[in-house]
Amino acid sequence: MNEFITEHDIYLFHQGTHYFSYQFLGSHSATVDFKKGYFFTVWAPNASEVRVVGDFNKWDGSHFKLDKISNQGLWHRFFPSIPAGSSYKYEIHSGSDIPFLKADPYAFQSEIRPATASVLTTDSTFQWDDTQWRRSQKETNPLKMPINIYEVHIGSWRTHADGTLYSYKELAKELIPYVKSLGYTHIELLPLGEHPFDLSWGYQQTGYYSVTSRYGHPNDLKYFINECHLNELGVILDWVPGHFCKDDHGLRLFDGTPIYEYADPRKAEKRNWGTLTFDFGRPEVQSFLISNALYWLKEFHFDGLRVDAVASMLYLNFDNYDGEEKLYNSYGGEENLEAAAFLRKLNEVVFDYKPHTLMMAEDSTDIPLITSPTYAGGLGFNFKWNMGWMNDTLDFMERDPVYRKWHHQCLTFPIMYTYSENFLLPLSHDEVVHGKKSLLNKMPGDQWQQFANLRLLYGYMMTHPGKKLLFMGGELGLYSEWKDKEQLDWHLIDYPLHKAMFDFVKDLNHFYKHEPSLFECDHKVHGFEWIDPHNIDQSIIVFLRRGDLAGEELIIVCNFTPNVYYDYKVGVPYPGTYKEVFNSDADKYGGSNQLNVGRYFSFPEKWHGHNQHIKIKIPPLAISVFSTPTKGVST
Incomplete structure (x- = not known):
């Protein structure tokens, strides 16, 4: 040799x-x-x-x-x-x-x-300048930190006037200050491996190690990530180990035979996507994929990977047609044991080399222990997308408020399993494309109610246990769903309601980032307590969020109807004064300005299982957040 x-x-x-x-x-x-x-x-x-x-x-x-x-x-x-x-x-x-x-x-x-x-490339000469960022990440526990992700498709966030794409370096000048000013903690980029078809958004790749040339040179991507870190923004890559495209120049039948994909076409074919599944049991494929994960983390300093389509990897019959003969593993189940073993191996290796990596599973299965360590029988991720919360919440929010009381369980049921995994709450690109409508257009009612509902949705997400993710454009209140061939409708910022929505998202993000009770105990039962989950008729829920320290508590009131209620009783844990610290119905956000001004003294009368209660105003289609007195001390 x-x-x-x-x-x-x-x-x-x-x-x-x-x-x-x-x-x-x-x-x-x-x-x-x-x-x-x-x-x-x-x-x-x-x-x-x-x-x-x-x-x-x-x-x-x-x-x-x-x-x-x-x-x-x-x-x-x-x-x-x-x-x-x-x-x-x-x-x-x-x-x-x-x-x-x-x-x-x-x-x-x-x-x-x-x-x-x-x-053919030469050795990279890029000089990184993010040592302080990387050192700071080693000193933090992501489970206890605020994580609020802005998901971006580079090709359609913003384009030049002639329709040409922004480069990585141009994005560094515009995207980074934009995201930072909005109060996000991370940027997540849709897949950046080379892909032949723009409208696959990078999910059907031919070059797993090749940074797509659409936006510039690999060193330019390093520059972008370096600038993110200098601005205290983490960067997550959407990574696609589940399948690859069939283009002739790619991995399919690479040497004339299936070596990257399964030899059995029943296991290889992802027919609904027109792609092929990697052979997760083949050692050389494991070397290829695990090396690829470390390549992005080591060579490009990505802070984490969002692992796409985990469900498609874990089930042998993921996209089988009804009535079709099923595949079974050696134990008689439908799980792909090789894929599960690969994911455990992947996470073990990643955390061995990069212990503070964010490894996020985009998984819609009900398989348990996705975010449990492998030594405890889990797959070893540290976060999982909460697809159940997303589906239930959007199903609820799309309904006319008159009918929401019949679906109240969509709000209360997700808490039943919130602590079974380390969850992230996603409102991603998948929810605003292919005829699903924009988030704003999902909302019922007239224009005012649509915007109010959307503010309520965002506020509910930000106060619910779990880390957060919003797809680009959600901050503008877009009418049209994601147009992947065009840039976002930036002109909407000139219209009052859209500008108010932008300001609301910005204030909400900064509020979240500076309130420990909203993120420190996301994954501890201690961090959440129902005050009133039972008001079905009025579609009002009240809950409490807690941080690690005494006094780090907030009371959240959500009203999912357009009615206003006065002198509404809310049980509270301590005697003293309570103050509204955030209200999505403020007129500066386009609301009706039904605010709770001043301080609210608690009454020594039992309500909602507590010895004290306060009387407040409930704004329409809105979320109100109240600070509590210092624990056990009247103020």
Whole structure:
């Protein structure tokens, strides 16, 4: 072998335990015998011959044949005098008489679509300047910190006047100060691996290590993330290990046979998506995917990964048609045991190398222990998207207030399982596309009621246990659902109700970030207490949120009808004075200004199971938040 790739590298890769396989697979610049050039290494176990072709050899690989260096299909060789920036592919000779071309699965850069070749890069010279941020993250516990994520699709957040896309560097100048001013703690970017089709939004990839060239050079993405960290914003990448697209230059039938996907088409096909499932039991695929997770975390300093479509990985019959013959595992169940084992391995490795990573499962299953450690039988994530809360809450909010009392359980039931996982509450891109309507247009009533309902929805989300996520544009109160071919409707900010919504989201985010009771005990039963979940007829709920320290308490009152109530009794835990500290019905937010002004003394009369109560005004379609006296002390 040689110094670049060792027998140990080869052994670990084929064992599924080489977690930095991108450091030797793919193309890497080097100097051998005083000659500059590139090493090429590719896994193609069933190929009879592999050549490198590109613009440097006029796409003729006759003199650029790779050597087979392992019985399990690794091909490798150094070629001198190939210039950086050259386009290349692998010419695979397999069972057929006609060779075919494949992009490099480990390429770090690709041509701009619709071109499909890989691009030779040099070692990154980017200088990171985020040491202070990274050190601060090691000193925090994400479960006890405020996490409020702004989800972004780079291609449609904002575009130039001529419709061209913003670059990573341009986004650093505009997106970062925008998100910071709104009070978010993190930005989540939809997938950035190279993908051929814009409207897949990056969820159907061909280049898992190749930062999409749509928005610039890989170093430009590093610049963007570095600037986020300097502005105290974490960055999360939407990561897609569940499936990949079928384009000819990609991973499908890479060496003429299924090596990245399952050989059994019943397990491989994601028919509803037109994609293929990775073979999670194959060691080389495990090395490929786990290395890819660490690649984004280590080389690009991402703070976390949102793991897409976990349910599609965990169930063998995820998208089977009714009546179709089902697949079963060796125990007779429908779970994909290989995928579950892969996810446990993934999380163990990630937390071993990067202990403070946010590993978030986008999972719609009711499989338990998704966020429990692997040693306790869990999958090992530290957060899970609460799809049940999202579905129940939107189902409730879309109903006319007259009928909401018949569906009151949509508000109360999610608390029954809130502490079964470490949940994040998502209002993501999936809820505002494909005919689902925008969040504003989901809301019933006239225009005033729609905006009031949306403010109430956001306020309820921000005060409910769990971390938070909102898709871009939600702060503007968009009428149209996400138009993935166009930028957001920025002109709406010039209209009073939309500007008021923008101001509301901004104030709500900052309020959340500075109130420990709203995030410190998100995942502890101590952090939430029902005061009144039973007022079905008036569709009013009252609950209490607690932080770690005495006095870190807030009382939240939500009214899901357009009625105003006066002298409404609310049971409270302590004697003393209470003060309204946030009200979504304020006129500056477009509300009717039914505020609770001044301080409210508690009455020594039992109500809602407490020895004290206060009398307050209940604003219409609104959330009111009250501070409590210092615990046990009258003020």
